[in-house]
Amino acid sequence: xxxxxxxxxxSIGSMVFLAVLALCGAWTGTAWGEESGVKVSGxxxxxxxxxxxxxxxxxxxxxxxLSLSGELGGAGWATPGSVYISIKGDYDLQSESGKLVDLDExxxxxxxxxxxxxxxxxxxxxxxxxxxxxxxxxxxxPNPTSSPGGAGIAGIAGAGGLELAGLPVPAVSAxxxxxxxxxxxxxxxxxxxxxxxxxxDVQAGIIQEVAYEVVRQKNIPPQAVTPxxxxxxxxxxxxxxxxxxxxxxxxxxxxxxxxxxxxxxxWEDHPVLWVSMMxxxxxxxxxxxxxxxxxxxxxxxxxxxxxxxxxTWGPYTLWGEASYAWPDRVPELDDPNNITFSSNEPYWQAVxxxxxxxxxxxxxxxxxxxxxxxxxxxxVPYQFVPGKSEARHYVVGTARWQPAQDHQLEVxxxxxxxxxxxxxMPRYTxxxxxxxxxxxxxxxxxxxxxxxxxGLSDARSATVGVKLAF
Amino acid sequence: xxxxxMRQVALMxxxxxxxxxxxxxxxxxxxxxxRAGAADLTAEQILDRIESTTMLTGSGSATIELITENKRGxxxxxxxxxxxxxxxxxxxxxxxEYLSPADVAGTKLLxxxxxxxxxxxxxxxxxxxxxxxxxxxxxxxxxxxxxFTYEEIxxxxxxxDDYKAEKLKDEDLDGRNCYVLRLTPTKESDxxxxxxxxxxxxxxxxxxxxxxxxxxxxKVLSNSDLKKNSKGxxxxxxxxxxxxxxxxxxxxxxxxxxxxxxxxxYFTVRYLRxx
Numbered sequence: 001x002x003x004x005x006x007x008x009x010x011s012i013g014s015m016v017f018l019a020v021l022a023l024c025g026a027w028t029g030t031a032w033g034e035e036s037g038v039k040v041s042g043x044x045x046x047x048x049x050x051x052x053x054x055x056x057x058x059x060x061x062x063x064x065x066l067s068l069s070g071e072l073g074g075a076g077w078a079t080p081g082s083v084y085i086s087i088k089g090d091y092d093l094q095s096e097s098g099k100l101v102d103l104d105e106x107x108x109x110x111x112x113x114x115x116x117x118x119x120x121x122x123x124x125x126x127x128x129x130x131x132x133x134x135x136x137x138x139x140x141x142p143n144p145t146s147s148p149g150g151a152g153i154a155g156i157a158g159a160g161g162l163e164l165a166g167l168p169v170p171a172v173s174a175x176x177x178x179x180x181x182x183x184x185x186x187x188x189x190x191x192x193x194x195x196x197x198x199x200x201d202v203q204a205g206i207i208q209e210v211a212y213e214v215v216r217q218k219n220i221p222p223q224a225v226t227p228x229x230x231x232x233x234x235x236x237x238x239x240x241x242x243x244x245x246x247x248x249x250x251x252x253x254x255x256x257x258x259x260x261x262x263x264x265x266x267w268e269d270h271p272v273l274w275v276s277m278m279x280x281x282x283x284x285x286x287x288x289x290x291x292x293x294x295x296x297x298x299x300x301x302x303x304x305x306x307x308x309x310x311x312t313w314g315p316y317t318l319w320g321e322a323s324y325a326w327p328d329r330v331p332e333l334d335d336p337n338n339i340t341f342s343s344n345e346p347y348w349q350a351v352x353x354x355x356x357x358x359x360x361x362x363x364x365x366x367x368x369x370x371x372x373x374x375x376x377x378x379x380v381p382y383q384f385v386p387g388k389s390e391a392r393h394y395v396v397g398t399a400r401w402q403p404a405q406d407h408q409l410e411v412x413x414x415x416x417x418x419x420x421x422x423x424x425m426p427r428y429t430x431x432x433x434x435x436x437x438x439x440x441x442x443x444x445x446x447x448x449x450x451x452x453x454x455g456l457s458d459a460r461s462a463t464v465g466v467k468l469a470f
Numbered sequence: 471x472x473x474x475x476m477r478q479v480a481l482m483x484x485x486x487x488x489x490x491x492x493x494x495x496x497x498x499x500x501x502x503x504x505r506a507g508a509a510d511l512t513a514e515q516i517l518d519r520i521e522s523t524t525m526l527t528g529s530g531s532a533t534i535e536l537i538t539e540n541k542r543g544x545x546x547x548x549x550x551x552x553x554x555x556x557x558x559x560x561x562x563x564x565x566x567e568y569l570s571p572a573d574v575a576g577t578k579l580l581x582x583x584x585x586x587x588x589x590x591x592x593x594x595x596x597x598x599x600x601x602x603x604x605x606x607x608x609x610x611x612x613x614x615x616x617x618f619t620y621e622e623i624x625x626x627x628x629x630x631d632d633y634k635a636e637k638l639k640d641e642d643l644d645g646r647n648c649y650v651l652r653l654t655p656t657k658e659s660d661x662x663x664x665x666x667x668x669x670x671x672x673x674x675x676x677x678x679x680x681x682x683x684x685x686x687x688x689k690v691l692s693n694s695d696l697k698k699n700s701k702g703x704x705x706x707x708x709x710x711x712x713x714x715x716x717x718x719x720x721x722x723x724x725x726x727x728x729x730x731x732x733x734x735x736y737f738t739v740r741y742l743r744x745x
Contacts, residue, residue: 041572069745082745109745116740125599165599177740253739256588258603312588312605356605405540434546434571469573 042066047465051458052442058461063090065104072108081110105168115176121168124186126249126262127321128310131396132371132378134323134349135306137264138247139166140192167192181252188245191267193236193299198270198382203231206384207295210275210339214291224280224290234271234297257311262323264304270381271297272342274332302327315356322350341382343389347375353396365400377452378416392452393417406431414453421447421454439465513635516649519673520629529555529731533569534724538617541717548574549725553732561585563737578742594742601742617689617711617720632657633664643667643676644694661688669696672704682715689713699727 042065049059067086073079085106091098107120127133173186211225237243245266252259273296280290306323326346333340353369371378376389383389395417400410408429415422427441441463447454511519536548549569556562566579576596583589594601629635633653641650648667655661662685667677678691693706709722735741 039575041575043573084745111744116744123599127600128602165597175740175743177738182740253590256590256603310603312590312603315605317603317605405538405546406544431546435573469571 038068038070040066040068041470043467043469045465045467047463049443049461049463052444052460052462053458055458057094058458059095059463060093061090061098062093064088067104072110079110079112081108083108114178115174118171118173121170122173123166123168124171124173124184124247125166126184126247126260126308128258128260128308128319129321129351129353130319130355130367130369132351132369133308134321134351135249135260135262135308136166137262137266137304137306137323138171138186138188138245139169140269141166181250184247184249184251186245186247188243188247188266189240190243191245193234193267193269193271198232198273200231203295206273206341207231207275207293209384210293210295213339214277214293218288218291220288220290225293226280226290227293227295229295232271232273232295232297234299236299237267256313257309260306260308262306262308264302264306266301267299268302268327271299272327272330272333272340273297273382274335274338274340274342276332276335276338296332298330298332300328300330316354317356318354320350320352322348324348341384343375343383345375345389347373347389348391349373349375363401365398367396367398369396370394371396379452379456390418416447416452419447419451419454421445421451423453423456435469437467439463441465511649513637513651514630516637516651516668516673517630517635520668520675530727530729531732532724532728533726534722537719537721537723539719539721547571553736555732555734555737557585559585561587563734565736565741576745580737580739580742582737592739592742596745601739617713617716617718629653629664629666632659638665640670641667643669646671646676648676674704674706676706687714689715701729 044064045062047059047061047063048057049061050056051058065086065088067084069082069084072081072083086104088102088104089098089100091100103121105120105122107118107122110117110119124138125133125136126138127136169188169192170190171186171188173184176183176185207227207230211222211227214220214225215222245264247262247264247266249260249262251261276294276296278292278294279288280292281287282289302325304323304325306321308319308321310317310319312318324346325348327344329344330342332338333342333344350372351369353367355365355367358364358366371394372391373394374389374391376383377392378394393416394414396412396414398410398412400408402408408431409427410429411424411426413422413424422445424444424446425441426444427439429437429439431437443459443461443463445453445456445459449455449457531551531553533549533551536550537545539545548571551567551569553565553567554563561582562584564581566581568574568577578594579591580594580601581589581591591604592601593604632655634656636652636654638650638652641648647670649670651666651668653664653666655663660682661680662683663681665679665681666675668675674693674696675691676693679687680689680691682688690712692710692712693708694710695707696704697707699705705724705727707724709724711720713719
């Protein structure tokens with residue numbers, strides 16, 4: 001007789017919870033939502049990723065999202081508007097980790113004669129490019145490689161129509177609509193810092209590497225190097241005025257063009273990292289007896305300016321988007337005695353791309369995009385090689401074909417022009433019913449171990465998934 | 471997501487044409503009609519009268535259900551709200567808002583065409599949280615996932631311009647007396663000829679058969695569930711296109727329709743961004 005562990009029961013419990021949620025959602029969405037004016041919708045998804053390197057199941061993820069929305073504008077309201085709230089959750093049955101309930105977005109919209117106001121936890125989505133938007137400053141971006149089993153890697157290239165969505169933050173945003181376009185103003189009240197946490201095992205690995213390097217340089221025994229911590233720790237800003245972030249955008253639509261200028265003053269998503277070293281000297285002999293290694297991290301503010309445009313040219317849609325960032329100087333990063341993983345240098349990010357549909361409207365879709373990062377890798381916000389960061393160039397492409405109403409084939413990929421590494425992601429999707437879809441996909445990273453995507457060889461996997469939307 | 475985008479562009483074209491054909495048929499003020507008044511009309515005059523139902527300009531809105539059926543009989547349904555406006559300078563504006571199914575609900579598509587400008591289309595997807603400017607589809611032949619083409623549902627004007635009409639013997643169809651026209655293309659076409667049954671009393675095409683070069687029926691369009699609207703005008707509430715060769719079917723059900731003018735604020739990027 002099979003014995004269930006406590007964690008196993010928790011897994012079963014979470015699946016039952018999600019199944020009940022799906023049923024309730026489906027019922028309320030049809031029975032309650034339409035009659036009350038409240039719209040209920042959601043989705044439940046299950047992804048199973050199996051390693052192609054023989055490591056078995058690497059991810060067994062159940063996730064859901066449930067949202068409610070309704071209109072304001074009854075007798076008690078002076079101005080029309082709407083309310084929206086959504087919760088989400090996920091649980092990895094493989095690693096037995098996850099968050100069952102997390103607030104996603106929760107805001108109130110108010111519509112005035114010349115302006116719309118949104119108050120609450122929200123995602124402010126700016127930009128014209130697919131997938132990666134250098135001018136979408138407000139919301140921290142989740143790391144596309146943080147999901148196990150290659151499911152996250154797919155997000156880099158927009159496989160399966162994925163776009164990288166920022167993590168919602170509490171904010172006030174206003175959009176004013178003059179006759180020539182729109183002006184967007186955003187004040188973030190409490191930035192969701194550490195949107196892309198560096199995994200603790202990676203942090204420990206970095207500190208270990210530093211210790212080895214010290215051992216090599218100082219020619220001292222390994223036990224003489226003592227890290228003061230096994231991870232980097234950064235304190236978020238405390239006062240409300242310190243936490244505030246501001247963003248503004250001006251846009252206009254002229255002819256076949258959409259044009260935007262934007263700016264941002266706020267916090268970077270990731271803390272900067274450096275390691276300082278303290279020599280330990282024997283006071284009686286004056287000899288070096290060891291070295292203390294102190295891992296340090298600090299959040300810093302940054303000022304950004306950007307430009308985004310899109311246009312249509314015959315059957316093509318074209319877009320270009322770029323931002324330039326001036327980070328506030330952190331003196332420790334310029335100290336030659338420290339080992340630094342971040343830089344005080346300003347940096348560029350840019351995206352240029354286009355897409356087109358061929359044949360009858362749904363037959364073949366092609367998209368290509370060039371991405372430029374002046375401050376290093378798209379995947380890792382830190383540099384591990386001393387000296388100035390090498391600018392990186394990437395090409396992203398997607399080809400999609402729908403041979404019949406219920407079947408879709410697609411191949412997405414991203415290629416790093418600097419080191420020749422890549423990730424290819426073929427995928428087949430079958431629409432089982434109006435509300436249920438199944439898919440099978442592969443995540444195939446390639447390249448040397450030290451390259452951008454070659455280092456993701458653990459994520460070489462096959463994924464099967466099912467999604468129920470209600 | 472992009473697949474959804476392509477579908478929406480396709481549906482936009484279909485909905486635009488269907489609404490032209492149906493909404494303005496409802497608004498058409500009948501000329502002296504009925505068997506006696508129209509007995510001597512020529513084929514071209516009958517096409518003119520059909521054309522007049524699609525030539526009216528104006529504004530309106532409708533809620534429709536668009537159903538596609540594959541050859542195994544499995545159906546997919548989209549429920550949409552459509553707002554439409556046509557200005558005196560020929561600028562046509564249309565907003566298409568998805569009400570269901572859940573995975574596309576809240577998606578909106580805004581198009582501004584005509585008036586001497588290039589077409590402009592924006593798509594708003596709630597999951598993305600912003601609009602995207604997109605190009606129209608390259609071809610105006612068959613749209614993905616449906617059995618319609620622009621040509622087949624663009625009303626009498628296209629037939630008048632692109633076909634030579636010949637009047638055949640009148641027939642009864644579902645108890646309604648109909649003119650029967652045979653239309654032969656004067657330009658390059660997928661069809662050898664088209665046969666059209668036009669209700670004599672109201673000049674509404676009730677059935678259109680499209681014949682291929684072998685003389686076999688390739689597609690059949692039918693307008694059914696004719697009802698009088700609040701203004702006393704007849705209008706079809708179900709439009710069905712069957713692809714006989716492929717065994718597929720597209721059905722459009724008009725759930726609600728209004729000829730009331732639609733405010734210009736609906737046809738803005740601002741409205742797209744609202745939930």
